[in-house]
Amino acid sequence: MDGGVTVITNPTVSVRLTSTISSFEVNKRYNRGITIAEFKGKLEMVVGTPASSMELQLFSTTDKFMQKLDDNEALLGSYPVDDDCKIHVIDRSGAQSGEFSDLSKVEKFEIPDEVYEKRTDSVRSFMKKQRVGRFNEEETAKKEAELAAREAEEETAAAAIGVGNRCQVQVVGLPTKIGTVMYVGTVDFKPGHWVGVKYDEPLGKHDGSVKEKRYFECENKYGAFVRPLTVTVGDFPEEDYGLDEM
Secondary structure, three states: OOOOOOOOOOOEEEEEEEEOOEEEEEEEEEEOOOEHHHHHHHHHHHHOOOHHHEEEEEEOOOOOEEEEOOOOOOEHHHOOOOOOEEEEEEEOOOOOOOOOOOHHHOOOOOOOHHHHHHOOOOHHHHHHHHOOHHHOHHHHHHHHHHHHHHHHHHHHHHHOOOOOOEEEEOOOOOOOEEEEEEEEEEOOOOOOEEEEEEEOOOOOOEOOEEOOEEOOOOOOOOEEEEOHHHEEEOOOOOOOOOOOOO
16 A cells, blocks of 8 residues: 655745736636736736736735745646735835725716706606606695795794693603603704603603704603694693692
């Protein structure tokens, strides 16, 4: 029986590719039987550096520098290139780092609006034909009218609510809450008219301040802002929750 050892080497190797002109790392598999010159030719399409301007450095799987791949006639497999090793391409052509990855340096094509307006294959043309969004004038006008009517109704309701009024708040899908009106008017965090309420119970969201701006004072979790149409003012006495009972 032959006691010799047979070494079987995978004909291909998977490497990590980096370069001085790109911030990206690419994983590729190559045949160990190609020469370094052929290998550089394949790298042109990956890193964008001309083969004649490449300097190749081999790093281990832990990114420790091992040696240069500087013999164009040698086979890739003649170097200690293992799976997950890194091959770093140094560009000697004068290209700057980020030249091929920084999109801010790419000249952008812009079409004049009057030319775009005449095209029949554009998104705008499609939206016009389908009467979608702002191109559906009837639907847009209807929504604008509904919004204006809603805002007028909210403003009228707000005008009838005074700070200090006892109130009841009824928001769809939430339990009815009792409290005191602390603020009426516009706010910075949302458009329209709002009513700031201090609830009798800790059923609110804040202490009267929103996004670092204070609108009124109350204990934390007792304050809330609600739409005027959800507020009913009237004689709503504070409920006795039995706190004084033994």
